[in-house]
Amino acid sequence: MWAAKHSFSLLGGTKPVSLQVTRSKWWKKIIHNVYPTLQERFEELDHKQKDPELYAPVNIGLPKRRPPRRELLESRLQHLKELRKNKTLEKEAWKGNLKLDLDQVQADWETGTGPHQLRVLAQHYGIFDHLFGNAYFVPRIFLNISYDYDEDTVSPVYRGNTIKPKEAASTPDIQFHSDPDSLWTLILTNPDGNLLDNDHECLHWFVGNIVGGDTSSGEVVCDYLQPFPPRGTGYHRMVFVLYKQHQRIDFSKYRREQPCLSLKDRSFSTLDMYQEQQDFMTPAGIAWYQADWDPSLTDFFHNTLSTWICTEIQSKLIKRFYWSV
Protein backbone atom coordinates (compact mmCIF):
# COMPACT_ATOMS: atom_id res chain seq x y z
CA MET A 1 0.00 0.00 0.00
CA TRP A 2 1.26 3.40 -0.72
CA ALA A 3 -0.24 6.82 -0.48
CA ALA A 4 -0.52 8.73 -3.72
CA LYS A 5 -1.60 12.25 -4.49
CA HIS A 6 -3.00 12.54 -7.98
CA SER A 7 -5.00 15.34 -9.43
CA PHE A 8 -8.02 13.17 -10.14
CA SER A 9 -11.41 14.77 -10.15
CA LEU A 10 -12.77 12.19 -7.72
CA LEU A 11 -14.10 14.82 -5.34
CA GLY A 12 -15.44 16.99 -8.12
CA GLY A 13 -12.42 19.30 -8.43
CA THR A 14 -8.89 19.36 -9.83
CA LYS A 15 -7.20 19.72 -6.46
CA PRO A 16 -4.71 17.06 -5.31
CA VAL A 17 -6.55 14.38 -3.40
CA SER A 18 -5.20 12.09 -0.68
CA LEU A 19 -5.53 8.59 -2.04
CA GLN A 20 -4.41 5.29 -0.76
CA VAL A 21 -3.95 2.57 -3.33
CA THR A 22 -4.62 -0.98 -2.19
CA ARG A 23 -4.02 -4.16 -4.05
CA SER A 24 -5.60 -7.38 -2.97
CA LYS A 25 -5.39 -10.98 -4.20
CA TRP A 26 -9.01 -11.59 -3.39
CA TRP A 27 -10.35 -8.71 -5.38
CA LYS A 28 -7.83 -9.06 -8.22
CA LYS A 29 -7.92 -5.37 -8.92
CA ILE A 30 -6.48 -2.13 -7.64
CA ILE A 31 -8.81 -0.17 -5.43
CA HIS A 32 -8.24 3.52 -4.82
CA ASN A 33 -9.46 4.38 -1.34
CA VAL A 34 -10.12 8.02 -0.86
CA TYR A 35 -9.01 9.33 2.50
CA PRO A 36 -9.57 13.06 2.38
CA THR A 37 -7.85 15.22 4.97
CA LEU A 38 -9.84 17.26 7.47
CA GLN A 39 -9.24 20.34 5.31
CA GLU A 40 -10.67 18.58 2.23
CA ARG A 41 -13.70 17.38 4.17
CA PHE A 42 -14.42 20.91 5.42
CA GLU A 43 -14.17 22.21 1.85
CA GLU A 44 -16.67 19.59 0.69
CA LEU A 45 -19.17 20.69 3.34
CA ASP A 46 -18.60 24.38 2.69
CA HIS A 47 -21.24 25.35 0.13
CA LYS A 48 -19.40 28.57 -0.63
CA GLN A 49 -16.54 26.67 -2.32
CA LYS A 50 -18.89 25.36 -4.99
CA ASP A 51 -19.57 28.80 -6.40
CA PRO A 52 -16.68 31.10 -5.43
CA GLU A 53 -17.90 33.93 -7.66
CA LEU A 54 -21.27 34.10 -5.96
CA TYR A 55 -19.74 34.16 -2.49
CA ALA A 56 -16.75 36.41 -3.24
CA PRO A 57 -16.19 39.05 -0.54
CA VAL A 58 -17.38 42.54 -1.50
CA ASN A 59 -16.06 45.82 -0.11
CA ILE A 60 -19.02 48.07 0.68
CA GLY A 61 -17.15 50.74 2.62
CA LEU A 62 -15.94 54.25 1.95
CA PRO A 63 -12.99 54.70 -0.42
CA LYS A 64 -9.47 55.63 0.65
CA ARG A 65 -9.06 59.26 1.56
CA ARG A 66 -5.31 59.47 2.11
CA PRO A 67 -3.05 61.47 -0.23
CA PRO A 68 -0.78 59.40 -2.52
CA ARG A 69 2.41 58.09 -0.95
CA ARG A 70 4.72 60.14 -3.19
CA GLU A 71 3.48 63.36 -1.58
CA LEU A 72 3.97 62.05 1.92
CA LEU A 73 7.35 60.42 1.31
CA GLU A 74 9.44 63.56 0.95
CA SER A 75 8.18 65.22 4.13
CA ARG A 76 8.47 61.99 6.07
CA LEU A 77 12.07 61.35 4.98
CA GLN A 78 12.94 64.91 6.00
CA HIS A 79 11.34 64.34 9.40
CA LEU A 80 13.34 61.13 9.91
CA LYS A 81 16.60 62.85 9.00
CA GLU A 82 15.96 65.50 11.62
CA LEU A 83 15.17 62.83 14.19
CA ARG A 84 18.51 61.19 13.55
CA LYS A 85 20.36 64.45 14.14
CA ASN A 86 18.59 65.06 17.43
CA LYS A 87 21.19 64.36 20.14
CA THR A 88 18.83 64.64 23.12
CA LEU A 89 16.46 62.13 21.55
CA GLU A 90 19.35 59.74 20.99
CA LYS A 91 20.41 60.07 24.62
CA GLU A 92 16.90 59.46 25.92
CA ALA A 93 16.47 56.42 23.70
CA TRP A 94 19.85 55.03 24.77
CA LYS A 95 19.00 55.48 28.44
CA GLY A 96 15.55 53.98 27.94
CA ASN A 97 13.62 57.09 28.98
CA LEU A 98 11.91 57.74 25.67
CA LYS A 99 8.32 56.69 26.18
CA LEU A 100 5.80 57.49 23.45
CA ASP A 101 2.55 59.27 24.20
CA LEU A 102 0.03 56.47 23.64
CA ASP A 103 -2.88 58.82 22.96
CA GLN A 104 -0.93 60.60 20.23
CA VAL A 105 0.08 57.27 18.69
CA GLN A 106 -3.57 56.16 18.81
CA ALA A 107 -4.74 59.33 17.05
CA ASP A 108 -2.18 58.92 14.25
CA TRP A 109 -2.90 55.19 13.99
CA GLU A 110 -6.57 55.94 13.35
CA THR A 111 -5.64 57.82 10.18
CA GLY A 112 -3.06 55.24 9.07
CA THR A 113 -3.06 51.47 9.46
CA GLY A 114 -5.80 51.49 12.12
CA PRO A 115 -8.80 50.90 9.80
CA HIS A 116 -7.13 47.89 8.18
CA GLN A 117 -6.22 46.28 11.49
CA LEU A 118 -9.77 46.96 12.67
CA ARG A 119 -11.15 45.16 9.65
CA VAL A 120 -9.01 42.07 10.39
CA LEU A 121 -10.19 42.13 14.00
CA ALA A 122 -13.84 42.48 13.01
CA GLN A 123 -13.39 39.51 10.66
CA HIS A 124 -11.86 37.55 13.55
CA TYR A 125 -14.91 38.31 15.72
CA GLY A 126 -17.21 37.18 12.91
CA ILE A 127 -18.96 40.54 12.75
CA PHE A 128 -18.97 40.94 8.98
CA ASP A 129 -20.13 37.33 8.52
CA HIS A 130 -23.09 37.67 10.81
CA LEU A 131 -24.11 41.23 9.97
CA PHE A 132 -23.40 41.53 6.25
CA GLY A 133 -22.79 38.01 4.94
CA ASN A 134 -20.16 38.18 2.19
CA ALA A 135 -19.65 41.93 2.40
CA TYR A 136 -17.05 43.71 4.49
CA PHE A 137 -15.85 47.28 4.84
CA VAL A 138 -12.76 49.11 6.04
CA PRO A 139 -13.95 51.37 8.90
CA ARG A 140 -12.46 54.76 7.99
CA ILE A 141 -14.27 56.69 10.74
CA PHE A 142 -13.29 55.92 14.32
CA LEU A 143 -15.99 56.00 16.98
CA ASN A 144 -15.28 57.29 20.49
CA ILE A 145 -17.97 55.63 22.55
CA SER A 146 -18.09 55.64 26.33
CA TYR A 147 -20.66 54.69 28.93
CA ASP A 148 -20.82 57.05 31.89
CA TYR A 149 -20.63 54.54 34.74
CA ASP A 150 -20.43 56.96 37.67
CA GLU A 151 -18.88 60.33 38.50
CA ASP A 152 -15.29 59.16 38.35
CA THR A 153 -15.27 56.27 35.93
CA VAL A 154 -16.22 55.79 32.34
CA SER A 155 -16.52 52.50 30.42
CA PRO A 156 -15.14 53.03 26.93
CA VAL A 157 -16.13 50.83 24.01
CA TYR A 158 -13.25 49.74 21.77
CA ARG A 159 -13.06 46.52 19.76
CA GLY A 160 -14.23 43.62 21.87
CA ASN A 161 -13.49 44.68 25.44
CA THR A 162 -15.79 43.35 28.16
CA ILE A 163 -18.45 45.64 29.60
CA LYS A 164 -21.03 44.45 32.12
CA PRO A 165 -24.74 45.16 31.41
CA LYS A 166 -25.10 47.31 34.54
CA GLU A 167 -22.40 49.63 33.15
CA ALA A 168 -24.31 49.87 29.87
CA ALA A 169 -27.71 50.65 31.39
CA SER A 170 -28.01 54.13 29.85
CA THR A 171 -27.21 55.55 26.41
CA PRO A 172 -23.51 56.02 25.73
CA ASP A 173 -21.77 59.22 24.74
CA ILE A 174 -20.75 59.01 21.05
CA GLN A 175 -18.21 61.17 19.25
CA PHE A 176 -16.71 60.98 15.79
CA HIS A 177 -15.11 63.31 13.25
CA SER A 178 -17.58 64.60 10.70
CA ASP A 179 -18.52 67.64 8.62
CA PRO A 180 -21.22 69.76 10.29
CA ASP A 181 -23.69 69.17 7.43
CA SER A 182 -23.24 65.44 6.80
CA LEU A 183 -25.90 62.91 7.78
CA TRP A 184 -25.19 59.69 9.66
CA THR A 185 -27.03 56.64 10.98
CA LEU A 186 -26.00 54.72 14.07
CA ILE A 187 -27.25 51.21 14.79
CA LEU A 188 -26.47 49.09 17.85
CA THR A 189 -27.19 45.39 17.27
CA ASN A 190 -26.51 42.16 19.08
CA PRO A 191 -25.98 39.31 16.56
CA ASP A 192 -25.97 36.79 19.43
CA GLY A 193 -28.93 38.19 21.34
CA ASN A 194 -31.93 37.15 19.28
CA LEU A 195 -33.46 34.45 21.46
CA LEU A 196 -36.01 33.38 18.85
CA ASP A 197 -34.11 33.27 15.58
CA ASN A 198 -30.46 32.29 15.29
CA ASP A 199 -30.02 34.03 11.92
CA HIS A 200 -31.32 37.41 13.03
CA GLU A 201 -29.97 40.02 15.43
CA CYS A 202 -31.49 41.90 18.31
CA LEU A 203 -31.76 45.64 17.70
CA HIS A 204 -30.77 47.72 20.74
CA TRP A 205 -30.60 51.27 19.31
CA PHE A 206 -31.33 52.84 15.95
CA VAL A 207 -30.77 56.55 15.40
CA GLY A 208 -31.07 57.95 11.88
CA ASN A 209 -30.42 61.26 10.12
CA ILE A 210 -27.83 62.42 12.67
CA VAL A 211 -26.58 65.87 11.64
CA GLY A 212 -22.84 66.45 12.13
CA GLY A 213 -21.42 64.53 15.08
CA ASP A 214 -24.32 65.10 17.45
CA THR A 215 -26.36 61.95 18.23
CA SER A 216 -29.09 63.94 19.97
CA SER A 217 -29.96 65.67 16.66
CA GLY A 218 -30.97 62.38 15.03
CA GLU A 219 -34.42 60.78 14.93
CA VAL A 220 -34.72 57.79 17.25
CA VAL A 221 -36.14 54.95 15.15
CA CYS A 222 -35.73 52.44 17.99
CA ASP A 223 -35.00 53.53 21.55
CA TYR A 224 -32.00 52.32 23.53
CA LEU A 225 -32.20 49.03 25.41
CA GLN A 226 -29.35 47.76 27.56
CA PRO A 227 -27.69 44.41 26.75
CA PHE A 228 -29.34 41.38 28.39
CA PRO A 229 -27.24 38.25 27.79
CA PRO A 230 -29.09 35.45 29.61
CA ARG A 231 -27.15 33.51 32.18
CA GLY A 232 -25.41 30.50 30.66
CA THR A 233 -25.19 31.85 27.12
CA GLY A 234 -21.74 33.40 27.62
CA TYR A 235 -20.49 36.57 25.94
CA HIS A 236 -22.63 38.48 23.44
CA ARG A 237 -21.20 40.98 20.96
CA MET A 238 -22.81 44.41 20.99
CA VAL A 239 -21.88 46.06 17.70
CA PHE A 240 -22.15 49.79 16.90
CA VAL A 241 -22.23 50.42 13.14
CA LEU A 242 -22.03 53.96 11.78
CA TYR A 243 -23.32 54.60 8.26
CA LYS A 244 -22.69 57.72 6.22
CA GLN A 245 -25.85 58.84 4.45
CA HIS A 246 -25.82 60.36 0.99
CA GLN A 247 -29.19 62.06 1.58
CA ARG A 248 -31.97 62.28 4.13
CA ILE A 249 -33.64 58.85 4.49
CA ASP A 250 -37.15 57.97 5.58
CA PHE A 251 -36.84 55.31 8.30
CA SER A 252 -40.56 54.92 8.99
CA LYS A 253 -40.40 51.33 7.75
CA TYR A 254 -38.06 50.39 10.64
CA ARG A 255 -39.76 52.47 13.28
CA ARG A 256 -40.72 50.65 16.45
CA GLU A 257 -43.06 52.02 19.11
CA GLN A 258 -41.24 53.71 21.97
CA PRO A 259 -40.42 52.27 24.44
CA CYS A 260 -40.05 48.94 22.62
CA LEU A 261 -39.83 46.14 25.21
CA SER A 262 -41.01 43.31 22.98
CA LEU A 263 -38.10 41.09 21.94
CA LYS A 264 -40.04 39.92 18.90
CA ASP A 265 -40.32 43.49 17.61
CA ARG A 266 -36.62 44.01 18.19
CA SER A 267 -35.70 41.19 15.83
CA PHE A 268 -33.57 42.81 13.13
CA SER A 269 -31.46 41.89 10.12
CA THR A 270 -28.68 44.29 9.13
CA LEU A 271 -28.29 42.53 5.80
CA ASP A 272 -31.96 43.03 4.86
CA MET A 273 -31.90 46.66 6.01
CA TYR A 274 -28.69 47.39 4.08
CA GLN A 275 -29.94 45.66 0.93
CA GLU A 276 -32.86 48.08 0.93
CA GLN A 277 -30.85 51.19 1.79
CA GLN A 278 -27.55 50.47 0.02
CA ASP A 279 -28.01 53.27 -2.52
CA PHE A 280 -28.50 55.86 0.21
CA MET A 281 -25.89 54.97 2.84
CA THR A 282 -22.40 53.47 3.21
CA PRO A 283 -20.95 51.82 6.34
CA ALA A 284 -18.20 54.04 7.70
CA GLY A 285 -17.34 53.02 11.24
CA ILE A 286 -17.60 50.14 13.64
CA ALA A 287 -17.01 49.47 17.34
CA TRP A 288 -18.07 46.61 19.55
CA TYR A 289 -17.90 45.27 23.06
CA GLN A 290 -18.72 41.97 24.73
CA ALA A 291 -21.23 41.59 27.53
CA ASP A 292 -22.06 38.63 29.70
CA TRP A 293 -24.54 38.02 32.51
CA ASP A 294 -24.70 40.25 35.54
CA PRO A 295 -26.81 39.84 38.75
CA SER A 296 -28.55 43.15 37.96
CA LEU A 297 -30.14 41.45 34.93
CA THR A 298 -32.46 39.41 37.17
CA ASP A 299 -34.47 42.54 38.00
CA PHE A 300 -34.26 43.69 34.39
CA PHE A 301 -35.74 40.43 33.10
CA HIS A 302 -38.46 40.24 35.75
CA ASN A 303 -39.58 43.85 35.78
CA THR A 304 -38.58 45.56 32.55
CA LEU A 305 -38.96 42.71 30.09
CA SER A 306 -41.62 40.85 32.17
CA THR A 307 -40.10 37.47 31.52
CA TRP A 308 -38.76 34.42 33.38
CA ILE A 309 -35.82 33.79 31.05
CA CYS A 310 -33.20 34.76 33.63
CA THR A 311 -32.99 31.28 35.22
CA GLU A 312 -29.74 29.51 34.66
CA ILE A 313 -29.51 27.44 31.52
CA GLN A 314 -27.93 24.28 32.82
CA SER A 315 -25.15 22.04 31.68
CA LYS A 316 -27.17 20.63 28.75
CA LEU A 317 -26.68 23.85 26.83
CA ILE A 318 -23.00 24.02 27.77
CA LYS A 319 -22.54 20.42 26.58
CA ARG A 320 -24.13 21.27 23.27
CA PHE A 321 -21.72 24.18 22.89
CA TYR A 322 -18.80 21.97 23.91
CA TRP A 323 -19.34 19.30 21.29
CA SER A 324 -20.13 21.77 18.55
CA VAL A 325 -16.59 23.19 18.74
Add this chain to the structure above:
Amino acid sequence: MLPLGSVCPLGVRLLGVCSRVPVVTCVRGITYGENDAVNPNFVNRNPRNMEMLRLARKPEGWNLEASSRTYWYKLVLEKSNRHSTGWVEHHTGTPVVSASTREWAIKQHLYSTTDTNAVYNIGCILARRCLESGISEVYTELDQYAESSGKIQKFLSAMKEGGVELKEPRFIHELSVGMFSRRRPALPWQVQEEGVSSPPSPIS
Protein backbone atom coordinates in the same frame (compact mmCIF):
# COMPACT_ATOMS: atom_id res chain seq x y z
CA MET B 1 -38.71 27.51 26.87
CA LEU B 2 -35.92 25.72 28.64
CA PRO B 3 -34.15 22.73 27.07
CA LEU B 4 -34.71 19.14 28.19
CA GLY B 5 -33.01 17.98 31.33
CA SER B 6 -32.65 21.45 32.75
CA VAL B 7 -33.96 22.92 35.96
CA CYS B 8 -37.33 24.56 35.31
CA PRO B 9 -39.01 27.22 37.36
CA LEU B 10 -41.60 25.79 39.74
CA GLY B 11 -44.82 24.59 38.22
CA VAL B 12 -43.90 24.95 34.58
CA ARG B 13 -45.14 22.36 32.16
CA LEU B 14 -42.83 22.08 29.16
CA LEU B 15 -44.82 22.03 25.97
CA GLY B 16 -43.38 21.76 22.52
CA VAL B 17 -39.79 21.50 23.76
CA CYS B 18 -38.90 19.00 21.02
CA SER B 19 -40.21 21.26 18.28
CA ARG B 20 -38.44 24.32 17.05
CA VAL B 21 -41.48 26.47 17.80
CA PRO B 22 -41.51 27.71 21.37
CA VAL B 23 -44.86 27.37 23.17
CA VAL B 24 -45.89 29.28 26.25
CA THR B 25 -48.58 28.43 28.72
CA CYS B 26 -50.10 29.83 31.86
CA VAL B 27 -49.61 27.48 34.81
CA ARG B 28 -50.27 27.98 38.54
CA GLY B 29 -50.76 31.70 38.38
CA ILE B 30 -47.52 32.43 36.50
CA THR B 31 -48.51 34.24 33.34
CA TYR B 32 -46.03 33.82 30.53
CA GLY B 33 -45.88 36.68 28.08
CA GLU B 34 -44.51 36.86 24.57
CA ASN B 35 -40.99 37.68 25.83
CA ASP B 36 -40.74 34.20 27.40
CA ALA B 37 -40.56 32.50 24.03
CA VAL B 38 -37.03 31.18 23.54
CA ASN B 39 -35.73 29.06 20.71
CA PRO B 40 -34.87 25.64 22.25
CA ASN B 41 -31.97 25.45 19.79
CA PHE B 42 -30.58 28.87 20.63
CA VAL B 43 -26.94 29.24 19.61
CA ASN B 44 -24.56 31.99 20.61
CA ARG B 45 -22.80 32.67 17.31
CA ASN B 46 -19.94 34.66 18.83
CA PRO B 47 -16.81 32.80 17.60
CA ARG B 48 -14.85 34.08 20.60
CA ASN B 49 -17.40 32.99 23.19
CA MET B 50 -15.95 29.54 23.84
CA GLU B 51 -12.45 30.97 24.30
CA MET B 52 -13.77 33.60 26.72
CA LEU B 53 -15.52 30.85 28.71
CA ARG B 54 -12.35 28.68 28.56
CA LEU B 55 -14.32 25.86 26.97
CA ALA B 56 -12.78 26.00 23.50
CA ARG B 57 -10.28 23.28 22.81
CA LYS B 58 -6.71 24.36 22.19
CA PRO B 59 -4.99 22.53 19.32
CA GLU B 60 -3.54 19.44 20.99
CA GLY B 61 -1.39 16.64 19.77
CA TRP B 62 1.65 18.56 18.54
CA ASN B 63 3.80 17.59 21.50
CA LEU B 64 6.70 16.40 19.38
CA GLU B 65 6.97 19.78 17.65
CA ALA B 66 9.58 22.26 18.84
CA SER B 67 7.08 25.09 19.28
CA SER B 68 3.84 24.35 21.07
CA ARG B 69 0.47 24.93 19.42
CA THR B 70 -1.56 24.56 22.60
CA TYR B 71 -2.80 28.12 22.88
CA TRP B 72 -5.61 30.41 21.85
CA TYR B 73 -3.52 33.57 21.39
CA LYS B 74 0.27 33.70 21.05
CA LEU B 75 2.52 36.69 21.51
CA VAL B 76 5.27 36.98 18.90
CA LEU B 77 8.13 39.44 18.50
CA GLU B 78 9.97 39.83 15.22
CA LYS B 79 13.23 41.73 15.23
CA SER B 80 14.39 42.26 11.69
CA ASN B 81 17.41 44.29 10.64
CA ARG B 82 15.38 47.45 10.07
CA HIS B 83 12.18 47.10 12.10
CA SER B 84 10.68 45.57 15.22
CA THR B 85 7.18 44.11 15.14
CA GLY B 86 5.14 42.58 17.90
CA TRP B 87 1.86 40.83 17.29
CA VAL B 88 -0.65 38.50 18.88
CA GLU B 89 -1.80 35.70 16.64
CA HIS B 90 -4.69 33.29 17.00
CA HIS B 91 -3.97 29.55 16.69
CA THR B 92 -5.61 29.59 13.24
CA GLY B 93 -2.84 31.96 12.10
CA THR B 94 -4.63 35.34 11.98
CA PRO B 95 -2.50 38.18 13.37
CA VAL B 96 -5.25 39.69 15.44
CA VAL B 97 -3.48 42.65 17.03
CA SER B 98 -0.14 44.06 15.97
CA ALA B 99 2.22 46.98 16.52
CA SER B 100 5.17 47.66 14.28
CA THR B 101 7.82 50.29 13.77
CA ARG B 102 6.77 50.19 10.11
CA GLU B 103 3.70 52.24 11.10
CA TRP B 104 4.29 55.95 10.64
CA ALA B 105 2.33 56.66 13.85
CA ILE B 106 5.10 54.93 15.81
CA LYS B 107 8.13 55.54 13.58
CA GLN B 108 7.80 59.33 13.61
CA HIS B 109 8.55 59.50 17.34
CA LEU B 110 11.35 56.95 17.66
CA TYR B 111 15.07 57.61 17.31
CA SER B 112 15.78 54.06 16.15
CA THR B 113 13.37 51.36 14.97
CA THR B 114 15.53 48.47 16.16
CA ASP B 115 16.94 49.38 19.56
CA THR B 116 15.74 48.30 23.01
CA ASN B 117 13.71 51.46 23.47
CA ALA B 118 11.78 50.80 20.25
CA VAL B 119 10.95 47.26 21.36
CA TYR B 120 9.83 48.58 24.76
CA ASN B 121 7.51 51.10 23.12
CA ILE B 122 6.15 48.44 20.78
CA GLY B 123 5.34 46.40 23.89
CA CYS B 124 3.49 49.31 25.55
CA ILE B 125 1.46 50.04 22.43
CA LEU B 126 0.69 46.37 21.78
CA ALA B 127 -0.49 45.87 25.37
CA ARG B 128 -2.94 48.74 25.05
CA ARG B 129 -4.24 47.48 21.70
CA CYS B 130 -4.66 43.97 23.15
CA LEU B 131 -6.77 45.19 26.05
CA GLU B 132 -8.85 47.31 23.70
CA SER B 133 -9.43 44.22 21.56
CA GLY B 134 -10.58 42.08 24.47
CA ILE B 135 -7.38 40.00 24.81
CA SER B 136 -5.97 40.02 28.33
CA GLU B 137 -4.09 36.72 28.47
CA VAL B 138 -1.67 35.42 25.88
CA TYR B 139 0.67 32.47 25.53
CA THR B 140 4.28 33.24 24.75
CA GLU B 141 7.47 31.38 23.99
CA LEU B 142 9.64 34.42 24.64
CA ASP B 143 10.09 33.61 28.36
CA GLN B 144 12.96 31.29 27.65
CA TYR B 145 14.91 34.09 25.95
CA ALA B 146 14.14 36.76 28.54
CA GLU B 147 17.23 36.01 30.64
CA SER B 148 19.68 36.30 27.79
CA SER B 149 18.08 39.11 25.81
CA GLY B 150 17.54 42.57 27.26
CA LYS B 151 15.18 43.54 24.45
CA ILE B 152 12.85 40.61 25.03
CA GLN B 153 12.96 41.26 28.77
CA LYS B 154 11.89 44.88 28.18
CA PHE B 155 9.19 43.78 25.76
CA LEU B 156 7.70 41.31 28.21
CA SER B 157 7.85 43.77 31.11
CA ALA B 158 6.11 46.38 28.93
CA MET B 159 3.34 43.87 28.18
CA LYS B 160 2.97 43.02 31.90
CA GLU B 161 2.87 46.69 32.92
CA GLY B 162 0.31 47.30 30.20
CA GLY B 163 -1.96 44.73 31.82
CA VAL B 164 -1.59 41.66 29.61
CA GLU B 165 -0.93 38.38 31.40
CA LEU B 166 1.67 36.19 29.79
CA LYS B 167 0.03 32.94 30.79
CA GLU B 168 -3.20 31.66 29.30
CA PRO B 169 -5.78 30.01 31.54
CA ARG B 170 -6.14 26.26 31.25
CA PHE B 171 -8.85 24.75 29.13
CA ILE B 172 -11.72 23.34 31.22
CA HIS B 173 -12.26 19.70 30.26
CA GLU B 174 -15.78 18.30 30.46
CA LEU B 175 -14.66 15.48 32.77
CA SER B 176 -13.13 17.85 35.30
CA VAL B 177 -16.45 19.52 36.11
CA GLY B 178 -18.32 16.36 37.00
CA MET B 179 -19.80 16.01 40.48
CA PHE B 180 -17.23 13.46 41.65
CA SER B 181 -14.10 14.84 40.02
CA ARG B 182 -11.29 15.50 42.46
CA ARG B 183 -10.33 19.01 41.49
CA ARG B 184 -13.30 21.03 40.34
CA PRO B 185 -12.09 24.32 38.91
CA ALA B 186 -14.25 27.37 39.54
CA LEU B 187 -16.19 27.78 36.32
CA PRO B 188 -16.00 31.32 34.98
CA TRP B 189 -19.76 31.74 34.72
CA GLN B 190 -20.31 30.66 38.32
CA VAL B 191 -18.01 33.29 39.78
CA GLN B 192 -19.97 36.35 40.96
CA GLU B 193 -17.81 39.26 39.96
CA GLU B 194 -18.95 41.69 42.61
CA GLY B 195 -15.87 41.10 44.69
CA VAL B 196 -13.49 40.40 41.83
CA SER B 197 -11.54 43.24 40.27
CA SER B 198 -12.10 43.56 36.55
CA PRO B 199 -9.07 43.32 34.25
CA PRO B 200 -7.36 46.66 33.80
CA SER B 201 -8.72 48.58 30.87
CA PRO B 202 -7.63 51.90 29.42
CA ILE B 203 -10.09 54.44 30.76
CA SER B 204 -10.15 57.81 29.05
